[in-house]
Amino acid sequence: MSVALEVVERSGNTMTLSMGPQHPSTHGVLQVKVEVAGEIVERAEMEIGYLHTGIEKSAENLFWTQASTVIERMDYLNPLGNALCYVLAVEQLLGITDRIPERAQSVRVLMSELSRIASHCVWLGTGGIDLGAISTFFYTFDIREDILALIEASGGARMHPNYLRVGGINGDLPDGFLAKLDALIVKFPQRMRELRTLLQNNPILRDRMIDVGAISPADAAGWSLTGPVLRATGVAYDVRRAFPYSGYEKYEFDVPTRTEGDAYARFLVRLEEMDESMRIIAQVRQELERPGPIMIDDPKVAQPPKETIALSMEALIHHFKIVSESFRVPPGDVYQAIESPRGELAYYVVSNGDNRPYRVRTRPPSMYNLQSLLLMAPGNLIADIVVMIGSLDPVFGEVDR
Amino acid sequence: MPSSQNPSIAGLALDPTGVRPDLGDAEIHRVAPAEIHATLTALRAGGCTMLLDIGGVDYLGREPRYDVVYHLLAMPTAAGGIETVGRPRRVRVLVGVPGAEPALPSAVDLWPSANWAEREIFDLFGISFTGHPDLKRIQMPEGWTGHPLRKDYPLRGPAAEATPRPAFALKSNVPAGAPPAGKVAEALQRQIARARGQELPKPAGDEA
Numbered sequence: 001m002s003v004a005l006e007v008v009e010r011s012g013n014t015m016t017l018s019m020g021p022q023h024p025s026t027h028g029v030l031q032v033k034v035e036v037a038g039e040i041v042e043r044a045e046m047e048i049g050y051l052h053t054g055i056e057k058s059a060e061n062l063f064w065t066q067a068s069t070v071i072e073r074m075d076y077l078n079p080l081g082n083a084l085c086y087v088l089a090v091e092q093l094l095g096i097t098d099r100i101p102e103r104a105q106s107v108r109v110l111m112s113e114l115s116r117i118a119s120h121c122v123w124l125g126t127g128g129i130d131l132g133a134i135s136t137f138f139y140t141f142d143i144r145e146d147i148l149a150l151i152e153a154s155g156g157a158r159m160h161p162n163y164l165r166v167g168g169i170n171g172d173l174p175d176g177f178l179a180k181l182d183a184l185i186v187k188f189p190q191r192m193r194e195l196r197t198l199l200q201n202n203p204i205l206r207d208r209m210i211d212v213g214a215i216s217p218a219d220a221a222g223w224s225l226t227g228p229v230l231r232a233t234g235v236a237y238d239v240r241r242a243f244p245y246s247g248y249e250k251y252e253f254d255v256p257t258r259t260e261g262d263a264y265a266r267f268l269v270r271l272e273e274m275d276e277s278m279r280i281i282a283q284v285r286q287e288l289e290r291p292g293p294i295m296i297d298d299p300k301v302a303q304p305p306k307e308t309i310a311l312s313m314e315a316l317i318h319h320f321k322i323v324s325e326s327f328r329v330p331p332g333d334v335y336q337a338i339e340s341p342r343g344e345l346a347y348y349v350v351s352n353g354d355n356r357p358y359r360v361r362t363r364p365p366s367m368y369n370l371q372s373l374l375l376m377a378p379g380n381l382i383a384d385i386v387v388m389i390g391s392l393d394p395v396f397g398e399v400d401r
Numbered sequence: 402m403p404s405s406q407n408p409s410i411a412g413l414a415l416d417p418t419g420v421r422p423d424l425g426d427a428e429i430h431r432v433a434p435a436e437i438h439a440t441l442t443a444l445r446a447g448g449c450t451m452l453l454d455i456g457g458v459d460y461l462g463r464e465p466r467y468d469v470v471y472h473l474l475a476m477p478t479a480a481g482g483i484e485t486v487g488r489p490r491r492v493r494v495l496v497g498v499p500g501a502e503p504a505l506p507s508a509v510d511l512w513p514s515a516n517w518a519e520r521e522i523f524d525l526f527g528i529s530f531t532g533h534p535d536l537k538r539i540q541m542p543e544g545w546t547g548h549p550l551r552k553d554y555p556l557r558g559p560a561a562e563a564t565p566r567p568a569f570a571l572k573s574n575v576p577a578g579a580p581p582a583g584k585v586a587e588a589l590q591r592q593i594a595r596a597r598g599q600e601l602p603k604p605a606g607d608e609a
Contacts, residue, residue, distance in 0.1 A: 048517075048539060048540070049538075049539055049540040049541065049542075052540040052541065054549060056550065057549055057550055057554075057556065058556075061556050092424055092426070093424075095422070217477070217478050217479050217480055218450075218478040218479075221450040221451045221476045221477075221478045222450075222451075222512055222513055222514065223512075223513055223514045224451055224452055224453060224454075224512065224514035226453075233480065234479075234480025234481065235476065235477055235479075235480060235481060235486065236481065236482050236483045236485070236486050237476060237477075237486045237489070238483075241483055241486075242486060242487070242488050242489060243488065243491075255482075255483055257480070257482070259480050307592065307595075307596050308596070310589065310592055310593050310596070311593065311596055311597075330422070331417035331420050331421065332417055332418075332420065332421030332422055332424070333417055333418050333421055334421075334424050334426055335426050335427055335472055335491070335493060336426070344453065346453070346454065346472070348454070348456050348470060348472070350417050350418070350458055351417055352415075352417045353417070358417065358458070359456075359458045359459075361454070361456035361457070361458070361470070363453055363454040363456075363472065367517060368454075368514055368517075371514060371516065371517050372514075374513075374516075375513070400540060401540075
């Protein structure tokens with residue numbers, strides 16, 4: 001489609017327009033068909049599925065150890081969060097949740113909080129572009145670049161490192177990691193101050209966002225909204241607090257809320273969340289001083305260290321078994337949720353006792369958040385749709401899977 | 402190649418939800434299709450205000466063949482701090498759906514968010530929802546045949562047989578059974594020595 005915004009149909013006073021699927025403001029591949037009377041939206045309809053790649057089907061056909069590689073690719077702004085949720089679910093089914101080493105848990109928390117900041121940086125940068133504040137992008141991507149460098153140093157890849165494994169993490173943090181992390185912790189507050197000065201009281205941004213896409217807590221429950229979108233309505237539901245996982249109960253942090261429920265409230269909640277994430281990271285940083293094991297001591301689940309393979313026949317056999325046929329997971333089903341940057345991300349995992357997952361169902365927070373555009377859009381200006389989509393922060397890899 | 406997706410293999414559970422250990426992740430109800438709407442209505446009235454997700458599972462070989470799984474959460478519907486939210490109650494409702502003409506009543510009248518979730522199950526499992534306002538495919542293109550998440554749907558799609566996978570290339574340049582020699586063997590010996598805390602003498606002429 002060469003034209004991003006085209007007239008599909010005219011009838012009486014209304015006109016049907018098609019936004020997308022490659023409209024720059026849709027943050028991915030989304031088609032919104034809007035029925036407008038003048039500039040006012042009467043009805044909006046969405047077409048999704050352009051990025052459907054059958055990840056859930058693929059996961060059913062991979063080993064338990066391999067499935068996390070495709071699952072990471074769902075929400076490409078928060079790959080480590082996706083992996084964390086899946087890994088926690090499998091650990092629950094294996095019954096090894098209590099045996100995960102403390103250091104591995106700390107690194108998992110560190111990685112998911114770094115991902116949250118990086119993800120919010122993308123949301124803020126692209127959301128700024130939607131509203132004409134192009135320079136925001138450079139400030140936020142500067143922070144994101146530092147974080148991706150940290151993720152690359154520890155996991156070996158910038159975006160999909162497959163660093164979190166069932167039973168722990170793949171390899172300890174490299175030398176020099178903590179120094180780079182310290183530099184980020186020092187630099188971050190200054191960057192956030194700059195962003196706030198640039199945006200928070202910017203009259204254009206305020207005009208575009210205040211009272212746009214406002215939602216009440218009751219509607220938020222009915223439309224299954226979670227994450228910053230829900231907290232902007234005043235409900236302080238955060239999976240990290242309500243159902244702590246990976247040791248989140250140890251850390252001190254606030255759950256920022258607003259009560260307006262509009263795009264500006266979501267913007268403020270996400271900004272405060274970035275600060276809170278950094279607070280958690282600073283606490284995790286203290287724990288990382290202590291060395292310790294990073295993988296569960298269970299040769300049936302964890303690959304033996306590479307250097308023992310040439311020495312021990314048993315280690316060689318365990319390594320061969322895990323690589324060639326993975327491990328088996330006792331039959332059962334589990335619903336495991338985490339707080340992703342977009343809301344409650346969960347996997348409903350079913351095992352029938354085989355070495356592959358029988359079913360991995362995702363609870364995609366982006367999809368439910370995006371769906372609420374059907375409720376928000378009618379009665380508003382067509383230009384506000386751009387702001388609403390930006391404020392919902394959908395990731396289409398996750399919406400379509 | 403035997404498919405691990407075939408649940409009839411001995412030792413694999415046909416209904417894993419029946420043998421699950423108590424993980425304490427949610428309160429679980431299993432109901433018949435005829436009672437599902439009444440159950441959901443009662444749960445919603447009983448405080449489960451949010452429908453988190455609806456998922457489907459295909460237990461091919463079991464009757465009823467499908468499970469549709471509702472995940473509910475008792476979310477406050479008014480603004481409040483962490484104390485008011487607390488640890489909300491999680492409820493999971495499982496419904497067995499027969500393999501022939503699978504259908505369930507829609508939950509869109511209870512939660513508007515059920516709209517896309519039910520469309521996705523209709524699209525990927527072929528289970529229809531009576532009373533749904535706009536039941537059509539959501540992920541797959543309009544006019545697609547088949548339902549990809551069914552266990553009898555081939556992984557690579559209906560055209561899998563038409564385009565066979567190319568055979569693996571043979572590693573014919575490595576003679577079978579040959580022991581490691583030259584630099585490979587040397588590196589291996591060094592690794593073993595290092596792990597044992599010994600140090601091998603440097604080979605003569607190795608300046609690097």
